[in-house]
Amino acid sequence: MIISFSVENWMSFRDSVTFSMVASRERQHGERLPKLGKYNTRVLPVAAIYGGNASGKTNFFKALNFAKMLVVRGTQPDSHLAVEGFRLDNASIDKPSRFAFELLIDETIYNFAFSVNRKAILDEKLVVITSTSERVLYSRRSNKIDFDEALKKDQFLQFAFKGTRDNQLFLTNSVSQKVENFRPVYDWFKDTLDLVAPDWRFEPFEQFLDDGHPLYATMNEMLPQLDTGIAHLGGEDIPFENIPLPEPMKMMLHEDVKEGMTIRLMSDKNERFVFTRKNGELIAKKLVTYHPKTDGTEAKFEIRQESDGSQRVIDLLPAFLELAAPGSKKVFVIDEVDRSLHTLLTRRLLEAYLASCSAGSRSQLLLTTHDVLLMDQQLLRRDEMWVAERKPTGSSTLVSFAEYKDVRYDKDIRKSYLQGRLGGIPRILLSSNFAESDETSAAEEVP
Numbered sequence: 001m002i003i004s005f006s007v008e009n010w011m012s013f014r015d016s017v018t019f020s021m022v023a024s025r026e027r028q029h030g031e032r033l034p035k036l037g038k039y040n041t042r043v044l045p046v047a048a049i050y051g052g053n054a055s056g057k058t059n060f061f062k063a064l065n066f067a068k069m070l071v072v073r074g075t076q077p078d079s080h081l082a083v084e085g086f087r088l089d090n091a092s093i094d095k096p097s098r099f100a101f102e103l104l105i106d107e108t109i110y111n112f113a114f115s116v117n118r119k120a121i122l123d124e125k126l127v128v129i130t131s132t133s134e135r136v137l138y139s140r141r142s143n144k145i146d147f148d149e150a151l152k153k154d155q156f157l158q159f160a161f162k163g164t165r166d167n168q169l170f171l172t173n174s175v176s177q178k179v180e181n182f183r184p185v186y187d188w189f190k191d192t193l194d195l196v197a198p199d200w201r202f203e204p205f206e207q208f209l210d211d212g213h214p215l216y217a218t219m220n221e222m223l224p225q226l227d228t229g230i231a232h233l234g235g236e237d238i239p240f241e242n243i244p245l246p247e248p249m250k251m252m253l254h255e256d257v258k259e260g261m262t263i264r265l266m267s268d269k270n271e272r273f274v275f276t277r278k279n280g281e282l283i284a285k286k287l288v289t290y291h292p293k294t295d296g297t298e299a300k301f302e303i304r305q306e307s308d309g310s311q312r313v314i315d316l317l318p319a320f321l322e323l324a325a326p327g328s329k330k331v332f333v334i335d336e337v338d339r340s341l342h343t344l345l346t347r348r349l350l351e352a353y354l355a356s357c358s359a360g361s362r363s364q365l366l367l368t369t370h371d372v373l374l375m376d377q378q379l380l381r382r383d384e385m386w387v388a389e390r391k392p393t394g395s396s397t398l399v400s401f402a403e404y405k406d407v408r409y410d411k412d413i414r415k416s417y418l419q420g421r422l423g424g425i426p427r428i429l430l431s432s433n434f435a436e437s438d439e440t441s442a443a444e445e446v447p
Contacts, residue, residue: 001034001043001364002331003102003109010066010097011059014086014395019060021047021364024383024402028409032357038131039109044384045357046350049368049398050375050417051388052426056396057368060388061335064195067099070116071189074172080118081167088394096122102129104362105184105192112171112185120166126182137182140170151181192329196319198336218321219314226317226345228310231292235274235285236300243273243284257282270304270311308340316341320349320365324356328363338371347374354379375414382407387417387424399423 001021008016023033023042033042049057066082075081086092100113111127111134124140138157139146145161147154157179164173175186220232243250244267253275257263263275272287289306290298303311319332338346346369353365368388375385383402390396401407404422416422 001104001329001362002366003041003043003104004100005064005102006098006100007060007063008098009085009092009095010063010099011084012054012056012086012390012394012396013059013063014089014092014393015397016098017396017398019047019386019398020400023381026381026383026402026409028377028381029354031359032354032361033359034357034361035359036104036107036109038107040131043104043364044381045361045363046354046365046380046384047367047386048374048380048384049366049386049388050370050372051368051424052390055388055390055424056398057388058335059396060398061195061197061333061368063099064193064333065197067101068189068193068195071169071172071186074169074176075165075167077165079167081116081120083116083118086395103185103188105188108184110185114169121169124170126171126185138170145170154181157181192331194319194330194332196316196332196334198339200315215318215321219317222317222321223313226313226348228306228313229291230289230306230310231298232290233314234288234290234300236288238273238284238286240282240284244269244271245273254282272303309342309345312340313345316349320353323363323365324353325363328361331364331366333366335368336370337367338369338374343371343373346371347379350374350379372414372417375417377409377411377413382409382413385413387422389423 003022004018004020006016006018007013021044023030023044030042032045034045035042049060051057062084070081083097085095085097094117096115096117098113098115100111103110103112109129111129112125114124115122120142121140122142124138126137128135128137135148136146137148137151140161143166145158147157151157156177157174160174160177160179161170163177164170171182171186174181175183216233223230223232240250245253245265249265253263253265257275257277259277259280261277265273265275267273274285274287276283276285287303289301289303289310291301293299303314306314316334316337319330319334322328322330323332350365357363374380381402382404383400385401387399387401388396389399401413401422407413407416407422413422418425
């Protein structure tokens with residue numbers, strides 16, 4: 001779980017901004033808040049970020065994605081880091097970007113932070129937090145590193161750090177060197193944190209082709225209930241020579257797909273293929289949908305023939321199902337969760353997820369949205385609703401509605417937001433009458 005995340009000098013975030021998932025003292029919807037007993041803390045299972053266009057919502061998503069990619073994929077030798085600092089202030093251009101995470105992993109809280117510029121990791125620190133103290137596992141600055149007393153005896157840790165490039169996180173390199181001390185934090189970024197952008201597809205769609213997989217049955221049970229018109233999903237066997245992929249990619253698949261291996265690909269037409277090899281033969285399947293016909297039979301549809309909304313449901317529903325699964329520890333960050341979805345459908349997905357949450361839950365959903373109909377205290381707590389706002393300087397801020405003293409639990413928060421009392425709405429200067437705008441422009445041109 002994310003306890004908190006802070007970012008500084010990243011894209012529109014010039015100043016340090018902290019996003020906290022620690023619950024406030026309010027009691028609303030308290031029964032569904034995860035409780036961390038030994039830390040005497042309650043954590044929020046969901047957070048929604050609202051705001052106008054270009055307010056910083058997507059930049060928040062990109063900051064999390066940058067950190068995940070830097071940890072999990074690492075860097076190439078001598079490559080520059082894809083750092084994007086705040087560009088509207090000359091004093092900030094050359095300043096490093098800083099990221100800090102407070103994470104709950106297996107009932108233990110870790111604090112992981114690092115600063116980076118385009119050329120190097122400037123500092124990096126990993127701290128384990130108990131209910132009574134904090135223990136610095138390692139602290140790195142430039143080409144020096146200090147370890148906790150208990151770890152200093154391990155000479156291999158010093159050896160692993162000497163092999164860490166300037167543009168590489170020690171966390172990443174230590175795991176590649178088979179150091180297990182810090183693997184839980186690496187694995188959290190790799191396996192627990194999932195990010196879904198508006199134009200990204202949720203990856204493990206091959207599960208929809210396996211009628212023995214639990215997700216296959218659940219998806220096919222729920223899709224008709226969401227008014228998509230889809231009766232069920234299925235897989236269609238396709239002769240490999242008929243796959244609409246470039247020949248170089250087909251040759252690569254012939255070489256790379258080993259016995260028992262599964263590779264998934266998407267074509268430029270949004271068709272989704274799964275490739276496996278059995279008994280030496282390369283097998284291809286394509287994801288398709290089936291719709292009921294008036295005569296009781298079914299009609300097969302290509303995924304690309306489905307509406308954008310139906311495709312979005314197919315992509316997002318597995319994420320919500322994973323979040324709601326018993327014992328789930330997944331953290332999903334979904335940018336523009338409402339894209340192509342009717343507001344009632346989006347709300348129902350949120351309601352179903354939140355209904356599964358309890359004091360023992362460990363999954364989380366962070367989302368950005370323009371859908372103000374979700375701004376409802378019957379659905380979300382005040383501390384679960386945030387607003388991103390762009391200042392006149394071009395920098396962004398994030399503020400929780402819980403910080404506004406006049407936002408009561410029974411207040412119509414949506415009305416106050418749209419009236420501009422809570423910030424985060426676009427400052428639109430365009431006239432409500434295009435003709436008036438044209439006339440004004442013409443008048444200004446007359447000498």
